[in-house]
Amino acid sequence: MKIGFIGLGNMGAPMALNLLKAGHALNVFDLSEAAVRALVEAGAQAAGSPKAAASDVECVITMLPAAAHVRSVLSADDGVLAGIARGVPIIDSSTIDPVSVKACAELAAQHGNPFVDAPVSGGTGGAAAGTLTFMVGGSASAYEQVKPVLLAMGKNIVHCGDTGTGQVAKICNNLVLGISMAGVAEAMALGEALGIDTKVLGGIINTSTGRCWSSDTYNPMPGVIDTAPAARGYSGGFGTDLMLKDLGLATDAARGARQPVYLGALAQQLYQTMSTNGAGRLDFSAVIKLYRREGAADAASDKGDKGDKGGAR
Amino acid sequence: MKIGFIGLGNMGAPMALNLLKAGHALNVFDLSEAAVRALVEAGAQAAGSPKAAASDVECVITMLPAAAHVRSVLSADDGVLAGIARGVPIIDSSTIDPVSVKACAELAAQHGNPFVDAPVSGGTGGAAAGTLTFMVGGSASAYEQVKPVLLAMGKNIVHCGDTGTGQVAKICNNLVLGISMAGVAEAMALGEALGIDTKVLGGIINTSTGRCWSSDTYNPMPGVIDTAPAARGYSGGFGTDLMLKDLGLATDAARGARQPVYLGALAQQLYQTMSTNGAGRLDFSAVIKLYRREGAADAASDKGDKGDKGGAR
Amino acid sequence: MKIGFIGLGNMGAPMALNLLKAGHALNVFDLSEAAVRALVEAGAQAAGSPKAAASDVECVITMLPAAAHVRSVLSADDGVLAGIARGVPIIDSSTIDPVSVKACAELAAQHGNPFVDAPVSGGTGGAAAGTLTFMVGGSASAYEQVKPVLLAMGKNIVHCGDTGTGQVAKICNNLVLGISMAGVAEAMALGEALGIDTKVLGGIINTSTGRCWSSDTYNPMPGVIDTAPAARGYSGGFGTDLMLKDLGLATDAARGARQPVYLGALAQQLYQTMSTNGAGRLDFSAVIKLYRREGAADAASDKGDKGDKGGAR
Amino acid sequence: MKIGFIGLGNMGAPMALNLLKAGHALNVFDLSEAAVRALVEAGAQAAGSPKAAASDVECVITMLPAAAHVRSVLSADDGVLAGIARGVPIIDSSTIDPVSVKACAELAAQHGNPFVDAPVSGGTGGAAAGTLTFMVGGSASAYEQVKPVLLAMGKNIVHCGDTGTGQVAKICNNLVLGISMAGVAEAMALGEALGIDTKVLGGIINTSTGRCWSSDTYNPMPGVIDTAPAARGYSGGFGTDLMLKDLGLATDAARGARQPVYLGALAQQLYQTMSTNGAGRLDFSAVIKLYRREGAADAASDKGDKGDKGGAR
Incomplete structure (x- = not known):
């Protein structure tokens, strides 16, 4: 599967590595060049913007510090929604407030993309070991769509209910x-x-x-x-x-x-x-x-x- | 073993019954005649005062609502210390403050009696089933002395340290x-x-x-x-x-x-x-x-x- | 003086009336037509947008429910900054967070306008009676510039310090x-x-x-x-x-x-x-x-x- | 008037001095000999016990650290109630709990003595200056009885209601x-x-x-x-x-x-x-x-x- 991954911090980087190990192809983006370089060395392809990272992929994952970053990465001129194809699911694993999740999900829906909130527990240790727990909010069909991707990064994938309930x-x-x-x-x-x-x-x-x-x-x-x-x-x-x-x-x-x-x-x-x-x-x-x-x-x-x-x- | 038991409430009554079942002989005292009668029907002997309950026994147990009751039951003119023989251990299973425990232990020590605080957890269900946990404060020797008695009423007997640490x-x-x-x-x-x-x-x-x-x-x-x-x-x-x-x-x-x-x-x-x-x-x-x-x-x-x-x- | 006044709610309306009574000319804007009509009947001129209200005036006052409204009224395409002349002071009397105040003041400064935060105490009673207390944050010169306007609406005008300190x-x-x-x-x-x-x-x-x-x-x-x-x-x-x-x-x-x-x-x-x-x-x-x-x-x-x-x- | 005063600490000592200044005769008692000596030098008479301090006086005042002291000073074998004449009022100016006040008042009543709680505010400064506020709990008649005495030590004497309401x-x-x-x-x-x-x-x-x-x-x-x-x-x-x-x-x-x-x-x-x-x-x-x-x-x-x-x- 080809996946766009945006946000390669303490949590995002090891999560992305586990996707590579599982055989997925990755387009990665981060503001830190060093963070991008480390993933490229491991086999990922560097993207010049969230838009580029989201272009021509089957799934997009974001792992960012706060709600403002998620909104901006989605809707900026060079953001995810500017590049992503209709129908491709977006997984946000950031920990943010449920109200922002709903706003993001609505933006994605207007563009024809399923959106799930999938915050994690397990810390950087769990991220490295691929043993994270994902708490997933979204429709049953979106959940089924993203579950295989999440299983490459975690061992407990829990469907919590509608959009926002993961948070x-x-x-x-x-x-x-x-x-x-x-x-x-x-x-x-x-x-x-x-x-x-x-x-x-x-x-x-x-x-x-x-x-x-x-x-x-x-x-x-x-x-x-x-x-x-x-x-x-x-x-x-x-x-x-x-x-x-x-x-x-x-x-x-x-x-x-x-x-x-x-x-x-x-x-x-x-x-x-x-x-x-x-x-x-x-x-x-x-x-x-x-x-x-x-x-x-x-x-x-x-x-x-x-x-x-x-x-x- | 012959045991004096003072305080036959929701917790005390089933605890006393378990001592009878284990084959101990009981002298019981409570302000409620009905409570005493129920124990007598089960084989205990009624005592007219804490002093009488504590006379001629090998161990005394108190199970009372508050610190004031414990102090008074110990030191009143017709109280436990007026009847008990030197060296006989006193077990207080009431839940009271650690400062009062120390005062009671000192009174008992002046009279030559070991004193342990042994509050319980497990509720009335555990009292009836004989599965209480006893948290015991007192010297190692006093703990060893009272442990067999407590085992007839509970299944977890934990030595917490010196006097008061059970509380x-x-x-x-x-x-x-x-x-x-x-x-x-x-x-x-x-x-x-x-x-x-x-x-x-x-x-x-x-x-x-x-x-x-x-x-x-x-x-x-x-x-x-x-x-x-x-x-x-x-x-x-x-x-x-x-x-x-x-x-x-x-x-x-x-x-x-x-x-x-x-x-x-x-x-x-x-x-x-x-x-x-x-x-x-x-x-x-x-x-x-x-x-x-x-x-x-x-x-x-x-x-x-x-x-x-x-x-x- | 000609003043633009934006936000004619429970507090804004009586404040604007006091400005009229003091002899000022008002350009008023509010989303509620009824609110605008009441002020027009008292002698104000209706403006079709914040931009229009801020055009050709010597001072602009905003009195709005929350920080998001203030930001949007300032910077929207038909907002205050699109109409106001350089150097004209902006008084925000809304109660909002100090961080947003600083962001608004920066926007205004880029446009060449002094900005003061001037939240009030005294409630609708004080607004009607013209006895409000204004707590003003901004430079000493901006404070001196706006003080005469505020005196038409309140009796205590306190300079609290730099931008944001009013809030x-x-x-x-x-x-x-x-x-x-x-x-x-x-x-x-x-x-x-x-x-x-x-x-x-x-x-x-x-x-x-x-x-x-x-x-x-x-x-x-x-x-x-x-x-x-x-x-x-x-x-x-x-x-x-x-x-x-x-x-x-x-x-x-x-x-x-x-x-x-x-x-x-x-x-x-x-x-x-x-x-x-x-x-x-x-x-x-x-x-x-x-x-x-x-x-x-x-x-x-x-x-x-x-x-x-x-x-x- | 001849008054018994028990408790000559940071507050009690200057209060007692003000009674002397006002022309009252004092029988004083305190566990500290130094405290007693200071008052004797100022004209008071030393008493060997609370009982002695309360004998042959027209009013008794207690100023003690905690409820336990008040109870014991009243009811000990050599306590106030052992020496006081029937009908002589007792003023307790200690700050203690209202429940203890009621118990003390009952003891006093059984002995035929009115009892008022009269805690103070104003600190040691107010005690020295004679400007304390007394908050008095007790019957209207007891209040009238003690008010003249309190006026020698304070300037605000407030009747709060029945026994305990001062506290x-x-x-x-x-x-x-x-x-x-x-x-x-x-x-x-x-x-x-x-x-x-x-x-x-x-x-x-x-x-x-x-x-x-x-x-x-x-x-x-x-x-x-x-x-x-x-x-x-x-x-x-x-x-x-x-x-x-x-x-x-x-x-x-x-x-x-x-x-x-x-x-x-x-x-x-x-x-x-x-x-x-x-x-x-x-x-x-x-x-x-x-x-x-x-x-x-x-x-x-x-x-x-x-x-x-x-x-x-």
Whole structure:
């Protein structure tokens, strides 16, 4: 299959590589020449614009930082819709708000193209390994059309419902995640202050009604889970600023729907405080620093300069 | 073994019955004559006071509503310490604050009695089935002394550390629980408002980073988990007022330790609102009513045992 | 002076009338023909487009619902910048985000026009009476240029600093307002539940360290201040949905600046809950219904159908 | 008049001195010999116990740190009720919870003594100057009986209603205060981050709908109000730990009344964080450090060691 791929960042590049490995031909576009060059060396063809990348292909995939980029890549004069043939499906794997998804889908529909939102979870690790989860919003027929392409990049392809529901699923999951991580941080730090061995406490929570991914897989207290970012100074993992972006999408979507999100809005402020303190690039589980006595000092001194290395989202 | 058992309520009565079944002899005391009579019919011997219940036994167990009851049952003129022989261990399975535990343990120590805090999880179902989890705080030797007795009432007996750490473990676990349930409620209601099928959403969260007991076992949205209280109008289960009690213990302990509990304090207010609205006896997952549009109407029709006259919100 | 005025809504119309009364000549534009007709009857001249309204005038004023309208009215093919002469100042009195203000000011500057943001407080009452407060952001020279025009519509004209700071002042003031109103609601309802006469309580707060506009002028508890919206079923006043809009601007601006707003984000959720419950058009002091026992019922029955009639902002 | 005075701390000592100045005779008791000696030098008579202090007097005043002290001072074997004559009124000026007040009043009533709760505002400054405000709960006749005594120590004597309502008034006022201070801190820090001159911003808020004591008298941003603690490194004033105590009383009373206090509970966590960071003795307006970029570092380094020097409460 010949595929146009636009957006070769930390996530997009390994996803595109997996498409090449699966035997697909790729037209790639990115503003970074280095990013394009790396894909060309792996066998892709460079395109001079989103329009060129979308011309003469059977599928287009976009993986971009924010909704404004997706809209512009679609509808600019040298954008995807200027080059794509009628009927060719467009997959947007960016994480953006559901309202923008609907606007993009409408633009595509006017042009005769099916559009699915297919945000991912699994981080850069999952992108490299081809084990991402794709949450797909769109019609049943569009879903069937794009599923084979997605299977070259991920192992869980879930049809969530109509256009936009892929984003809704991702936003709602990460809302729970952001809350439960801060909740676990609060409880582990309280336990520590009250004198219980935190490894014992983690063990009890993980086999009781408090168990959750934030505790049993990614526990924010150092010494509880050996493979969690807490065991390596909160480097790598899912960056605080990325969690902030997702909680921003959640609280914005909630505002649009006139839906209260008490805990989500508060959790957002906690991660915001971390970011204000210069810890935005640390893994989001570093939020526990707000609760531990040495926290204030650490948050200032541990400023992550390595950024988000992937890991789960 | 001959055991004194004080406090035959919803939890204490089935726990005492399991001790009888295991072949222990019981001296029982409760302010309710009916509660005592039921145990006597099952083979226990009635005692006229905590002092009498604690006389001539090898172990004393208390299961009471609040710290004030435990203190008074121990130290009143006709209390446990007035009757118990030196060296006989006292097990308090009530859920109370760690500071009171230490005060009780000191009273017992002055009298020559080991004291362990051993709060439980598993609810009345686990009490009846003998499958409770006991979180035990106390010295290693006291733990070994009481473990055989606890095994007649539960299947998981965890030594958490020194005196008080059993309560710390329970409080911290329930802090995570109260937060994650409200967080899941918030996210499920947001997803519903944004148009995703809630069963699909539940499935995604339960296999992703948002997974937690509050979602995969006890999901508050009707239609997601067939065996959850949400499937039966939020009857049965773990009452909102009990969650309020435990969050109160958590925020009080945090205050004493000068430890912030942002999300816990906010979750407490959400359950408080449910209680204010008359829904205190509904399962705590009914907190989702605060987030759903038809909530007001439902809360009025799903009345708990007594109340819920006010409608949610 | 000849002035172009675009946006003749609840606020814009009385502001434009005051300019006429002060002897200015007006070119007016609005999408609503009825709104234009009313101004024409008062002596204004109708313009067929923003471009036409801005042609051949000495000053242009815009008063529009949101940033998207302001941007479009400025830069559309038949927009203000297509008609206005170089050097003529543009006053935007809409309440919008500071980032959009800067973008608009840059567009205007490219065209050779000074641009000031001049959001107002005082509501429709103040607009009618010509007693509005204008918070003005822009250069000192632009401020001096527009001040005489603003004095025909308001009595307090405050220069806040550079472009955008007018909006910052308004957003920050309304952030305090939204928080303090909900705080007063919380305290008054608590006092009521604890059995103190609420009028006595209001009197104490108003002469003590808790005193604030939300208590001494606009107290949300019925029976405390005779002239407050609480005394007339929360009709009129500053609508909950308008407070929500302003808190949204505040939390968005905070997010952009990586600045935590704990209480603001929580207050936003409280007003959001009111809006979800159908009370978005009631005065924002109706938030006390969330705290009073009969609240749920009232929020449903008192649905405001009159909307924002002005009053303070 | 001969008066028994028990509790000669930072507040009690200057209050007692004012009674002496007004010509009353005093029997004083305190656990600190130094505190007693200072009063004796000023003309008071030392008593060896609360019982002795309450013997042969026409009025008893208690000024103690917490409810437990008040209960014990009343009912111990050598307590007030063991020495006081029937009919002599007891004034408790401590800040404690309303439930404890009722219990104390009942004890006093059984003994034939009127009891009023009369907590104060005005701080150590007001105590020294004799300008305190007394919020009095009790029967009309008891109020009339004690008013002349209170007038020797304060200038505003307000009858709030029945027993306990004095405490309710104080708790509710300080609930508003704690929230509005944190709200002003949030808004001033946001304005600073968004680039407005904070003195200009303060001026706008103070003449607009955001005005409040926390902004116009005690603004937490340095440079806005010259006489506020912010102008002297947050020393003196009303300590963070005292605000924490009062918010604790408010949230506890709310819990007992099944009344939500969303913003109060969150504000409590913010002051708690300050206390955790070692800033509990700074004035409570130092909470703005949580919002300003240099905050984390400052909170650690500025540890106040002078404590509460008075100022407003």
